[in-house]
Amino acid sequence: MEFRSVKDTDRKRSLLAGIFTHLRHFEIHSFFCLLYQYLSDLCIFVVMKKNPDLIKGSLSTIILELLSQSKKMYGYEMVKKVKEHTGKKLQVTEGALYPALHKLEADGLIESTIEQIGNRPRKYYHLTQPGKKERIIRKTELEGFVNQLHALFNFKLA
Amino acid sequence: MKLNDKQIQALFDFTKKKLVHFYDLQIELVDHLAASIEEEMELDKKLKFEDALERVYRKFGIFGFSQIVQQKQKQLERMHYKRWMKEVFSLFRWPQALGSLTLLGSLYTLDKTVDPDYLRIGFGVITIVFMIFNIINIRKYRKPKKQLLIMQYYFPGIASFWSYFYLQYLINFYHYNSLFFILINFVGIIFLAASYQLNEKLKSEAMRLYPEVFV
Numbered sequence: 183m184e185f186r187s188v189k190d191t192d193r194k195r196s197l198l199a200g201i202f203t204h205l206r207h208f209e210i211h212s213f214f215c216l217l218y219q220y221l222s223d224l225c226i227f228v229v230m231k232k233n234p235d236l237i238k239g240s241l242s243t244i245i246l247e248l249l250s251q252s253k254k255m256y257g258y259e260m261v262k263k264v265k266e267h268t269g270k271k272l273q274v275t276e277g278a279l280y281p282a283l284h285k286l287e288a289d290g291l292i293e294s295t296i297e298q299i300g301n302r303p304r305k306y307y308h309l310t311q312p313g314k315k316e317r318i319i320r321k322t323e324l325e326g327f328v329n330q331l332h333a334l335f336n337f338k339l340a
Numbered sequence: 341m342k343l344n345d346k347q348i349q350a351l352f353d354f355t356k357k358k359l360v361h362f363y364d365l366q367i368e369l370v371d372h373l374a375a376s377i378e379e380e381m382e383l384d385k386k387l388k389f390e391d392a393l394e395r396v397y398r399k400f401g402i403f404g405f406s407q408i409v410q411q412k413q414k415q416l417e418r419m420h421y422k423r424w425m426k427e428v429f430s431l432f433r434w435p436q437a438l439g440s441l442t443l444l445g446s447l448y449t450l451d452k453t454v455d456p457d458y459l460r461i462g463f464g465v466i467t468i469v470f471m472i473f474n475i476i477n478i479r480k481y482r483k484p485k486k487q488l489l490i491m492q493y494y495f496p497g498i499a500s501f502w503s504y505f506y507l508q509y510l511i512n513f514y515h516y517n518s519l520f521f522i523l524i525n526f527v528g529i530i531f532l533a534a535s536y537q538l539n540e541k542l543k544s545e546a547m548r549l550y551p552e553v554f555v
Contacts, residue, residue, distance in 0.1 A: 256375075257371070258371070258375040259375075275400075276399050277407055277408065280369075281407065281412070284412045284415045296367065301343070301345050302374055
């Protein structure tokens with residue numbers, strides 16, 4: 183992630199340098215082309231910065247949605263629920279689930295409690311108030327994104 | 341089929357073998373492994389515990405638990421830093437702002453009334469005592485019977501860094517400057533107070549979640 187952001191700034195810098203060179207030589211047409219390229223790149227950069235999860239995947243949105251459906255859940259239960267709901271088509275890997283859960287917890291969107299179940303302690307997660315709000319925002323964003331993709335693919339096929 | 345106590349202990353040992361030394365993470369992973377193994381053994385009655393464990397562990401990918409531990413540490417560092425900043429800001433809100441103002445006033449009075457050399461020696465001694473206390477505290481809380489990841493940040497590095505910086509100031513700055521004296525002490529004490537408040541909260545959180553560690 184950090185590497186990518188460094189690369190992005192480098193790219194922006196080189197684009198800016200290009201713009202100023204063209205300004206010096208009064209090549210108005212190519213200057214506008216470059217400006218357009220720069221602005222579109224900047225838009226993508228802003229969108230990615232604003233919502234990197236949309237690009238990387240929607241695991242955190244899935245977790246928030248699952249937690250909103252039941253009061254509290256533990257890690258393995260989430261893996262099982264996703265498998266059940268999607269008919270084993272979508273599988274959440276353990277290696278990705280726990281880092282996502284810990285990130286959401288660090289962001290204050292979910293909280294955990296420990297309960298003794300049989301002969302072992304179990305960590306349950308539940309949504310916090312900011313988490314409930316964030317779930318609605320992320321769900322709307324994801325739905326919008328899917329609709330846009332849908333419209334785009336339909337357009338290309340026609 | 342439910343796993344027995346011996347098998348659960350074997351799972352805790354397994355996580356330790358895979359370099360997960362923190363009890364708060366072990367709990368989560370052991371429960372996941374146990375639930376997964378129970379399901380595997382339910383489906384295949386002849387499956388042995390060890391084989392089921394191997395099968396389940398494979399689901400964690402080539403990095404195993406290491407990636408989870410690393411990510412957790414990273415997230416906790418980020419979370420603690422955010423919370424520490426909140427504590428710093430809280431010291432400037434009513435009613436705690438009253439304490440901060442009193443501190444500023446006392447430092448100003450000290451600067452005006454006490455000889456600079458005495459001030460330097462006095463604060464130097466306090467800093468050294470604090471550093472020793474800090475080292476003892478870190479040792480005490482970083483090595484409980486069961487290590488907790490949440491307690492790894494007990495007394496954040498900023499406290500040690502500040503003491504070191506302050507000692508450097510005492511050694512190197514021969515020309516006494518009132519403004520510098522007041523500012524350096526005010527900021528330092530505010531940072532330490534914020535660290536102390538955060539540490540107390542972390543400790544009470546850890547005691548609430550994992551009381552068995554503190555017995």
